[in-house]
Amino acid sequence: MPTVRATIKPNSRKGPLVETADDGTLTLYVRAPAVEGKANKAAIELLAEHFGVAKSAVRLTGGATSRFKRFDVDD
Numbered sequence: 834m835p836t837v838r839a840t841i842k843p844n845s846r847k848g849p850l851v852e853t854a855d856d857g858t859l860t861l862y863v864r865a866p867a868v869e870g871k872a873n874k875a876a877i878e879l880l881a882e883h884f885g886v887a888k889s890a891v892r893l894t895g896g897a898t899s900r901f902k903r904f905d906v907d908d
Contacts, residue, residue: 836894837880837904843872851883859883873897880904 839859842848848862865875873893881888884906896902 835906837906839876839880839902839904841867841872841876841900841902843867843875849875849879851879870897873902876902877904880906 837859838857839861842860842862844866845862845864848864850862852860852862854860859880861876861879863872863875863879865871877891877893878888881891884891886906886908890907892905894903894905
């Protein structure tokens, strides 16, 4: 179960998009606002699509209220 570090960019006109940095961290551009967990939900859906897994295989493990988040992804 790999752990993915990501930075979330809510309310992005650029998204939905995933960019990978040189150090392996991801930047997730989502259109959803950072209100009531909407951006987190959109980030989980985007990561699931990016890795080709079900949404239930992606779990937010850290940073629920931060721009910097950690996700566990089941294969």
